[in-house]
Each structure stands twice: as C-alpha cells, then as structure tokens.
Amino acid sequence: MPSLRLNSGLAVLVVMACLLAASPALAHKVYVYAWVEGDRIHVDGYFSRSRKVQGGLVEVFGPDGAKLLEGKTDDQGAFSFKIPQKADLKIVLTASMGHKNDYTIRADELPAGSAASSPARVQARPTAKAGAESAAASAETPAAPVAPEIDEARLRALLDQALDRKLEPLMRAVAQANEPHGPGLTEILGGLGYIVGIMGIVLYLRSRGKQ
Amino acid sequence: MHISEGVLSTPVLLVGAAVAVAGTAVGLKKLDYDRLPQVAVLTSAFFVASLVHVPIGPSSVHLILNGLMGLLLGWAAFPAILVGLILQAVLFQFGGLTVLGANTTAMALPAVICHYALGKAARSDMRALSVSASFLAGAGAILLGGLLMAAALVFTGESFWPVARLVLVAHLPVMVIEGVFVAVCIQFLKQVRPELLEIVYAKPSS
Numbered sequence: 001m002p003s004l005r006l007n008s009g010l011a012v013l014v015v016m017a018c019l020l021a022a023s024p025a026l027a028h029k030v031y032v033y034a035w036v037e038g039d040r041i042h043v044d045g046y047f048s049r050s051r052k053v054q055g056g057l058v059e060v061f062g063p064d065g066a067k068l069l070e071g072k073t074d075d076q077g078a079f080s081f082k083i084p085q086k087a088d089l090k091i092v093l094t095a096s097m098g099h100k101n102d103y104t105i106r107a108d109e110l111p112a113g114s115a116a117s118s119p120a121r122v123q124a125r126p127t128a129k130a131g132a133e134s135a136a137a138s139a140e141t142p143a144a145p146v147a148p149e150i151d152e153a154r155l156r157a158l159l160d161q162a163l164d165r166k167l168e169p170l171m172r173a174v175a176q177a178n179e180p181h182g183p184g185l186t187e188i189l190g191g192l193g194y195i196v197g198i199m200g201i202v203l204y205l206r207s208r209g210k211q
Numbered sequence: 212m213h214i215s216e217g218v219l220s221t222p223v224l225l226v227g228a229a230v231a232v233a234g235t236a237v238g239l240k241k242l243d244y245d246r247l248p249q250v251a252v253l254t255s256a257f258f259v260a261s262l263v264h265v266p267i268g269p270s271s272v273h274l275i276l277n278g279l280m281g282l283l284l285g286w287a288a289f290p291a292i293l294v295g296l297i298l299q300a301v302l303f304q305f306g307g308l309t310v311l312g313a314n315t316t317a318m319a320l321p322a323v324i325c326h327y328a329l330g331k332a333a334r335s336d337m338r339a340l341s342v343s344a345s346f347l348a349g350a351g352a353i354l355l356g357g358l359l360m361a362a363a364l365v366f367t368g369e370s371f372w373p374v375a376r377l378v379l380v381a382h383l384p385v386m387v388i389e390g391v392f393v394a395v396c397i398q399f400l401k402q403v404r405p406e407l408l409e410i411v412y413a414k415p416s417s
Contacts (some may be wrong), residue, residue: 029213099215140320190302195298203244
C-alpha cells in the first residue's frame with residue numbers, strides 16, 4: 001500500500017507544521033479595545049501586542065447608527081475622545097487592507113453625568129487642599145472647631161476625583177486583562193483535530209461507498 | 212491576507228463565493244481519495260501557517276503557503292484552503308464566514324495558476340530550474356493573491372493602485388520568505404519523498 005510509505009513523508013510535513021506553530025502565535029487580525037477613563041474613552045487598536053494599528057480610521061456610532069465622530073489612531077495605536085453622549089457606543093476600527101473590527105461600550109460603563117464632571121473637578125482642587133488641611137488640623141487639636149462645612153456637591157466631586165485617581169491603575173489593568181488576544185494552543189490543536197476528523201469522515205464514507 | 216467581514220460589497224462576495232464553489236467542486240472531483248491524508252496534512256500546514264507572523268511592513272502579514280499548496284495539490288488546493296479558512300474563521304476569527312468565498316478564491320486561485328504555470332518546472336530534475344520555479348511559485352502565489360485582494364477591495368471604494376501598492380509592499384517580505392520556504396520544501400521532498408510530489412489527482416480509471 002503506497003499510503004504506508006506516504007505516512008512517514010507526511011509525518012515530516014506535520015513536524016514542519018508544528019515548527020511553524022511553535023513560533024509566537026501572533027494573529028493576522030485587527031483588534032480594537034476601548035475603555036472609559038474619566039470623561040474620555042480611550043481606544044486601542046492593534047494587530048498583536050507589539051503591532052499597533054497606526055493611522056487606522058476610528059469611527060464612533062451611536063445606538064441609532066448615526067456617526068458621532070471619527071478620528072485616526074496615533075503611532076501607538078491609540079485614540080481617545082470625549083464621551084459624546086451617554087448611550088451604547090459602537091467603535092469601529094478600519095485598518096489598512098481590508099481589516100476591520102468593532103467594539104461596543106455599553107451605556108452603563110459610562111460614568112453618570114460625564115459631561116458635567118470635568119468642571120466640577122477643577123473646582124474641587126482647592127477644596128481638596130482645604131479639606132486636607134482642616135482634617136489635619138482637627139486631628140492635632142481635637143478641641144478645635146468643627147471643620148468648615150463642605151456642601152454635598154463638592155464632597156461628591158472630591159470623592160469622584162479621589163476615586164478616579166485611586167482606581168485608574170486598576171481600570172487600566174482590568175482593561176488590559178480584558179483585551180482580546182490571538183488564538184491559543186487550544187484553538188490551534190482544535191483546528192488540527194478538526195482537519196484530521198474531516199479526513200477521517202471522508203475516508204470512512206468513501207470506504208463504505210466502495211463496499 | 213484575510214479580508215474581514217463587512218468590508219466587501221455583496222457582488223464581490225457573491226463572485227468570490229461562486230469561484231470558490233466551482234474550484235472546490237473541480238478539486239473534489241479530481242482528487243484521488245487514497246491521497247487524502249496528504250491533502251489533510253497540507254491543510255493543517257496552511258491552517259497553522261497563518262500564525263507565523265512577519266512583523267515588517269505597514270500591516271501584519273503572515274505565511275500563507277498557497278504556492279506550496281498549488282504545487283503539491285493542484286485543484287485540490289481549493290477544498291484544502293476552504294477547510295483551512297473555515298477553521299481559521301471559526302477558531303481564530305480571522306476573516307469571517309461571509310467573506311469565506313472571497314478569501315478562498317484570493318488564495319486558492321493563485322495556487323491553481325502556480326500549479327499550471329510552474330508545477331512541471333518545479334518537478335524538473337534540473338536543480339536550478341526546480342529551485343527557481345518553486346521559489347517563483349511561493350512568491351508569485353502571494354503576489355497574485357495580493358492583487359486579487361486589491362481588486363476585491365477596489366469595489367469597496369478604495370482605488371486600485373494605492374491599495375495594490377500597499378498590499379505589495381506589505382507582502383514583499385513574506386513573498387521572499389515563502390519563496391525560500393517552498394524552494395526548500397520541494398527540494399527536501401524530492402530527495403526524501405519524491406512520491407509526494409506526484410499530484411494528488413485520481414488516475415483515469417484503468
């Protein structure tokens with residue numbers, strides 16, 4: 001049977017295939033990921049961890065399909081924009097040569113009153129200092145008069161600012177962990193298994209047909 | 212070399228699908244089913260080759276191996292590439308199911324052309340001829356594939372020459388790499404397993 005001799009030759013090809021697969025599994029596909037930071041949305045476009053999409057077209061669509069804004073990614077594959085409205089935002093990245101992908105940021109990921117947050121933040125700065133001083137003062141002299149009153153809106157802005165600062169590294173880490181990435185060993189071996197399986201099924205059906 | 216979903220217009224998709232179906236039918240009809248393992252192994256090689264990434268050029272490119280498929284499989288490259296692309300689309304999310312036909316045609320048609328244009332020369336006993344023919348097959352299949360891809364993209368509103376130039380520049384390194392790879396492969400097979408170089412067509416029933 002010629003196929004027996006064939007098999008060892010085929011084994012060589014399999015080894016070659018495995019050698020090919022052994023080099024870093026980087027994908028030929030464009031990925032886009034976006035996350036919210038303060039009142040801005042950051043978009044990251046990349047082919048792989050080390051290959052960013054440079055000058056890719058980023059378009060942002062609202063829930064009704066209307067285009068809200070567009071822009072191009074910089075050398076780092078990044079693009080950021082101010083949140084245009086609190087709604088589901090579909091971010092479409094078109095890279096060169098027919099590569100395209102999209103990512104949707106849901107409305108509930110966006111901060112409440114995003115448009116209003118930045119002026120509040122500016123106002124909050126002096127208050128923050130004053131608050132810290134008065135807190136220190138009150139700690140040193142317990143008998144001192146009560147800390148100057150801070151109205152609720154300012155307190156809220158203060159807390160927002162502090163939380164933003166504390167949470168930023170965490171948000172970044174979560175964003176990075178959530179970023180989609182290329183296929184892993186499971187997908188590769190799964191695909192090879194499918195090919196062998198398809199071959200098996202075809203051969204089985206053929207051999208039944210011959211009988 | 213995978214075109215993503217939602218980029219091409221419907222007529223282009225339909226033409227691509229029609230060519231892919233026809234090519235696959237021819238491939239399956241001509242196939243010698245005793246040689247199916249060989250086709251499957253080359254399909255596997257094609258399937259994983261897309262993960263070998265060449266980090267040069269303005270975009271990301273990877274090995275395609277359609278030249279090698281063409282030389283070794285002839286028309287059977289169509290069904291082989293189709294299966295490889297389906298699995299890449301489902302498992303890797305490369306390309307997509309609606310662009311399957313267009314992508315198959317862009318990669319398998321050059322393979323078949325290489326088979327007819329260079330198949331004989333690559334099997335020649337003259338070493339220099341064989342090496343250069345297999346190099347040309349490896350590099351040329353990618354060039355043709357890139358041009359087909361550019362042609363498909365033209366109908367989406369991009370003008371041909373800028374796209375074609377971009378595709379060409381992006382695939383230049385991979386063309387060289389594949390040319391060398393195919394040349395080495397063919398020489399290796401000639402010495403170790405010459406019977407693998409026989410085309411996998413069924414012999415006319417005798």
